[in-house]
Amino acid sequence: xxxxxxxxxxxxxxxxxxxxxxxxxxxxxxxxxxxxxxxxxxxxxxxxxxxxxxxxxxxxxxxxxxxxxxxxxxxxxxxxxxxxxxxxxxxxxxxxxxxxxxxxxxxxxxxxxxxxxxxxxxxxxxxxxxxxxxxxxxxxxxxxxxxxxx
Numbered sequence: 001x002x003x004x005x006x007x008x009x010x011x012x013x014x015x016x017x018x019x020x021x022x023x024x025x026x027x028x029x030x031x032x033x034x035x036x037x038x039x040x041x042x043x044x045x046x047x048x049x050x051x052x053x054x055x056x057x058x059x060x061x062x063x064x065x066x067x068x069x070x071x072x073x074x075x076x077x078x079x080x081x082x083x084x085x086x087x088x089x090x091x092x093x094x095x096x097x098x099x100x101x102x103x104x105x106x107x108x109x110x111x112x113x114x115x116x117x118x119x120x121x122x123x124x125x126x127x128x129x130x131x132x133x134x135x136x137x138x139x140x141x142x143x144x145x146x147x148x149x150x
Contacts, residue, residue, distance in 0.1 A: 002030050002143065004069035009050070011058040011081070016050035019066045019079070026068050027075065031142045041113040041134045042068070042075055048106035049079035049130050052088065057081025057127065070143065074115060074133040082127035091117055 005026040009015035023046040027039050046066065053064035059082045067078040089095070094107045110117055110132055117132035136142065 002070050004067055006065065006067045008063040008065050011054050011062060011064050013051075013054060015064065016047070016054045019050040019064075020047045022066065023068050023077070030070060031145045032075070032136065038075060038134050038136050042077060045077055045110050045113055045132050045134065046079070048109050049077065049132065052106050052130070053079050053081040056086055056088070057083040059083050059127075070136070070139070071133070073139045074135050077132045077134075078129050080122055080125075080127060080129040082122075082125065084126045084128075087128055088119055088130065090119060 005022060007019070007022055009019055020043055024034060024039065024043055027042060028034055032039050032042075046068075050064065050066065057064065062082045064082075065078075065080040067076075067080075069076045069078075088107055091111060094111050097105045097108060110130075113134070114132035115135040117130065120129050120131060121127075122129055
């Protein structure tokens with residue numbers, strides 16, 4: 001099984017951009033082609049969840065965490081922040097954005113692109129984790145082929 005990517009990043013716009021780049025580099029190392037449907041969906045989901053962690057989940061002086069793994073049949077994205085008093089809506093409860101709103105589309109995109117997603121409390125740490133999975137056709141070939149993560 002390929003080794004997951006786990007990285008703490010600064011809760012800044014730069015950290016959010018870096019999260020997306022790290023996720024795409026990891027997918028490429030695992031043999032998931034850049035520009036594929038799965039890769040594009042993961043890039044958008046990581047970008048939105050990292051931006052939310054930086055914008056809505058930021059606690060001064062604390063980082064957010066990105067984890068990307070390959071459970072059976074999918075790519076799993078987890079973005080954790082340390083804010084305890086602010087939780088996003090649950091799957092199915094995401095309100096549609098008004099067409100003229102400048103914000104409010106991040107979780108709408110996650111809900112549209114992810115095969116499934118959820119919000120969970122962090123184990124042993126303050127805050128929450130938003131988890132999303134993108135089904136990966138040909139998962140077994142990825143694991144058998146270039147699954148070393150190098």
